[in-house]
Amino acid sequence: METNKIITELNQIFIDVLDNQQIQLTPDTTAADIEEWDSLTNIQLIVAIEKHFGIRFSSAEIQQFKDINGLCECIRQKLKG
DSSP states (O other), X not given: OOHHHHHHHHHHHHHHHHTOTTOOXXXXXXXXXXXXXXXXXXXXHXXXXXXXXXXXXXXXXXXXXXXHHHHHHHHHHHHHO
């Protein structure tokens, strides 16, 4: 799956979970860029992303996500395998 398609799907998940229609994710977006994205909503986002894509992240993978690009790369690898 292409990174742009993953970002588009992630964007909708973020809009739904964070209840903010203004969210526009880019590969460089981090939690610091989105006011509603805190440690609690991060868990909700991870669960929603896992459910949407039918994948599971390990704790180590989640801790390594620095930005949306890192998240996309991990999703792409899981969807390949």
